[in-house]
Amino acid sequence: MSASTNSVSSIRRRSGSPKDDIEDVEAPALQRLENTQRPSSFCPTMKNCSIPYLAAVVLFLAFCAWEYLPPKSITITESDFGFNLRSRGEVPTSSQPQCGIWMAPGSLRPYPGFGIYTTRDVKENEKFLHAPDAISVQVLEPHRYNNMPLEDERWRWWKLFQNYAWDNSVPDHSIYSHPLGDMTDFQPGFGSLPNHHCILNSLSSRSPDIPYDDEVVDRRTSPGLGAFSYTLGREWVSKRDVKAGEELFLSYGFCERTKEKNKWSWADKMYMPEDFEEAARIVKMFEPFGTQAWPKTNLTIARLIDPAANADPKLVYEILPKTTKELDMLVRAVDAHAFDEDAADEELLIQLALGVTEQRTPEWIRQNGMCLENLVPKKSTLPDAGWGGFAQYTIQKDDIIVPMPVFHMENYEILNLYRRDVNVLRDPEKYQIGKNLFLNYCFGRSESSMALCPLTSAVLVNHCGEQVNDGKCEANAKVRWSSGWDPSSHEWRNKTIEELGQHNARALSLELVATKTIAPGDEVFIDYGPEWEQAWIEHVKKWKAPKVPDNFLSAKKANLHNDSAIPDEMISFNLRKTVDHPYLFTGCFYRTGKADVNDTRYDTPNENWRNLTNKEIIRMYASDGSKHVHGRRGYQKHAMYSHWPCSVLFDQNDGTYIVRIHQSPIGGRYVPKAIWNQNKVPRILFNYPRSSIHFFVKPDVADHQMPNVFRHPIGLPDGIYPDHWNNKASLKQWTI
Numbered sequence: 001m002s003a004s005t006n007s008v009s010s011i012r013r014r015s016g017s018p019k020d021d022i023e024d025v026e027a028p029a030l031q032r033l034e035n036t037q038r039p040s041s042f043c044p045t046m047k048n049c050s051i052p053y054l055a056a057v058v059l060f061l062a063f064c065a066w067e068y069l070p071p072k073s074i075t076i077t078e079s080d081f082g083f084n085l086r087s088r089g090e091v092p093t094s095s096q097p098q099c100g101i102w103m104a105p106g107s108l109r110p111y112p113g114f115g116i117y118t119t120r121d122v123k124e125n126e127k128f129l130h131a132p133d134a135i136s137v138q139v140l141e142p143h144r145y146n147n148m149p150l151e152d153e154r155w156r157w158w159k160l161f162q163n164y165a166w167d168n169s170v171p172d173h174s175i176y177s178h179p180l181g182d183m184t185d186f187q188p189g190f191g192s193l194p195n196h197h198c199i200l201n202s203l204s205s206r207s208p209d210i211p212y213d214d215e216v217v218d219r220r221t222s223p224g225l226g227a228f229s230y231t232l233g234r235e236w237v238s239k240r241d242v243k244a245g246e247e248l249f250l251s252y253g254f255c256e257r258t259k260e261k262n263k264w265s266w267a268d269k270m271y272m273p274e275d276f277e278e279a280a281r282i283v284k285m286f287e288p289f290g291t292q293a294w295p296k297t298n299l300t301i302a303r304l305i306d307p308a309a310n311a312d313p314k315l316v317y318e319i320l321p322k323t324t325k326e327l328d329m330l331v332r333a334v335d336a337h338a339f340d341e342d343a344a345d346e347e348l349l350i351q352l353a354l355g356v357t358e359q360r361t362p363e364w365i366r367q368n369g370m371c372l373e374n375l376v377p378k379k380s381t382l383p384d385a386g387w388g389g390f391a392q393y394t395i396q397k398d399d400i401i402v403p404m405p406v407f408h409m410e411n412y413e414i415l416n417l418y419r420r421d422v423n424v425l426r427d428p429e430k431y432q433i434g435k436n437l438f439l440n441y442c443f444g445r446s447e448s449s450m451a452l453c454p455l456t457s458a459v460l461v462n463h464c465g466e467q468v469n470d471g472k473c474e475a476n477a478k479v480r481w482s483s484g485w486d487p488s489s490h491e492w493r494n495k496t497i498e499e500l501g502q503h504n505a506r507a508l509s510l511e512l513v514a515t516k517t518i519a520p521g522d523e524v525f526i527d528y529g530p531e532w533e534q535a536w537i538e539h540v541k542k543w544k545a546p547k548v549p550d551n552f553l554s555a556k557k558a559n560l561h562n563d564s565a566i567p568d569e570m571i572s573f574n575l576r577k578t579v580d581h582p583y584l585f586t587g588c589f590y591r592t593g594k595a596d597v598n599d600t601r602y603d604t605p606n607e608n609w610r611n612l613t614n615k616e617i618i619r620m621y622a623s624d625g626s627k628h629v630h631g632r633r634g635y636q637k638h639a640m641y642s643h644w645p646c647s648v649l650f651d652q653n654d655g656t657y658i659v660r661i662h663q664s665p666i667g668g669r670y671v672p673k674a675i676w677n678q679n680k681v682p683r684i685l686f687n688y689p690r691s692s693i694h695f696f697v698k699p700d701v702a703d704h705q706m707p708n709v710f711r712h713p714i715g716l717p718d719g720i721y722p723d724h725w726n727n728k729a730s731l732k733q734w735t736i
């Protein structure tokens with residue numbers, strides 16, 4: 001395998017699944033696949049297609065991975081894969097001693113790209129980040145459009161992008177109620193970086209307490225309205241105790257080896273939970289777990305593997321300790337849980353899984369990694385810019401502020417938005433209705449169709465330039481190609497845009513570097529360049545403030561209203577009515593569970609349930625909702641499905657409410673089975689905690705959906721794009 005393919009990050013589209021939720025997680029994800037097939041001659045209609053797009057994710061894993069996972073006894077270093085470890089002094093580093101979260105070469109063998117590491121011990125339930133992560137951006141999926149320009153380019157880009165994005169987002173409007181089509185949630189920052197592991201999975205994500213801020217700029221005066229995302233990124237909480245030096249993994253939900261051979265080619269090669277479980281079964285036969293003495297030969301060890309188990313014998317063999325010394329080390333780690341059998345079993349699996357990864361020390365990570373915590377989001381010091389990136393620690397001149405692995409987009413016109421009710425190809429210009437907000441988060445240049453979209457919190461950094469900011473700020477950082485930590489990026493720069501377009505894995509890396517010493521709390525700025533400035537100046541000239549009704553209620557105000565009481569206008573005060581606000585929708589944490597399937601009260605469809613008396617409605621359709629508490633262990637499960645649309649029906653005047661979870665507007669296709677949902681009867685919850693209710697702007701009236709909002713890629717300085725990417729003159733169609 002070439003160095004370039006190895007350097008591809010193994011970050012994939014994630015379904016955000018806690019390990020114990022695998023069944024539920026995969027079901028909706030798989031249902032969603034139906035709609036993401038590209039029509040082909042084998043697959044005449046979208047509906048009939050069966051190859052899931054997540055298979056592409058899987059192929060990607062196989063692609064960036066391995067001929068075969070190597071035996072445990074072989075030591076693999078990055079240089080075996082064309083990667084030279086960087087040592088301090090060779091290239092600039094981000095070397096903050098306080099930094100606890102780093103990006104460094106991944107620990108899965110062989111090296112599959114970058115991973116995220118902690119250099120702090122993190123206890124179960126503790127937050128990983130000491131400050132909020134970056135924002136999340138709702139991306140209207142550009143490949144879903146038929147009969148629109150650049151269909152091939154859209155699909156090629158989707159194959160790459162889906163590996164970094166989430167099915168659903170902090171406010172689930174992407175999945176529940178977007179009128180135009182499907183949205184994907186992109187979370188540059190922590191959220192698009194963790195690699196997948198079913199056993200070592202330590203990350204659980206949840207919605208931040210205030211997930212949404214639509215008051216970042218003043219809607220009555222700011223031309224920045226709708227030009228950036230109001231949604232903050234997830235909070236990252238540890239599922240277990242994690243030691244300094246561990247790579248932080250997320251489970252994307254692919255944790256069962258498929259029975260259909262070769263359906264997912266990587267499944268036959270990748271370590272699966274069954275492999276670790278079979279290894280654990282064998283280990284437990286021997287002292288001190290069991291009674292037998294550790295076998296003397298490797299052949300004897302191999303013979304212990306049960307061929308009837310759903311495990312891959314070769315992988316089980318690789319996982320198993322080969323010497324009594326290795327076994328002793330395992331025992332010592334598990335011993336700490338001697339009085340809790342379940343915890344000991346879990347620890348055994350974790351230790352076996354760690355045994356087939358590269359072991360990193362915090363010192364190694366600081367030497368070879370780059371800090372991911374330098375930038376934190378806060379309201380920008382510039383009135384129209386939205387969020388900004390602020391330094392959390394002192395950053396020395398020439399230090400890397402944040403690495404920027406980027407994914408490439410061969411033609412950023414794929415982010416043009418068109419009407420969906422007409423054949424756009426007849427007159428694309430006429431039917432264009434705007435541009436995806438995501439364009440504002442990618443770098444581009446006017447001579448080239450290529451855009452580069454960063455995966456890290458670098459997207460928070462605003463522009464400061466001569467013409468637009470009037471001395472209110474000063475650029476203290478710059479963007480350049482990565483300096484040695486991603487050598488294959490250099491090779492990929494020599495490829496043509498077409499070649500890159502065919503490559504559906506990440507290939508290129510930039511970095512953000514301090515041009516001055518930056519103090520903690522300073523906003524970081526770069527210069528987006530004259531074209532961006534010109535576009536902004538023209539936008540400001542043309543921009544007209546939208547009419548804001550006197551009784552306008554922002555989502556932020558609704559969320560923070562009166563010490564967090566629910567505003568009256570967001571309560572229906574009626575068991576039979578839901579709230580229909582012109583601007584806001586209510587989201588309640590809800591995730592279907594046993595009650596949704598087994599509670600026989602919901603078994604009978606009843607479209608006339610409103611004719612029942614209050615008492616009858618409550619007896620038949622209400623339950624105690626007190627357990628749906630945001631953020632407490634045991635109910636972090638909402639993290640996957642996040643908010644369901646709901647209505648607050650009554651205030652119980654004790655900090656809790658009676659809420660009704662709405663029927664899913666998208667039917668059963670994406671949502672797990674729930675009989676009340678199917679039978680069109682209400683699901684009413686009493687004692688529902690305020691902390692689990694949030695307000696969001698309705699997608700169809702969201703600021704970023706308005707016409708005439710600012711859209712322009714971030715400018716890159718001259719000399720960054722190679723000349724052979726300057727293809728615009730030769731492209732027939734170009735509107736930017």
Ligand SMILES: C[S@@+](CC[C@H](N)C(=O)[O-])C[C@H]1O[C@@H](n2cnc3c(N)ncnc32)[C@H](O)[C@@H]1O
Pocket residue numbers: 135224227228229380382384385386387388440441442459460461462463464465468469710712714
């Ligand atoms: C890469 S994003 C930067 C982060 C963004 N401010 C946010 O809230 O997410 C680029 C967008 O930020 C806004 N922006 C950046 N610099 C600005 C400036 N100097 N003046 C006005 N808006 C700016 C523009 O909307 C631009 O399209």
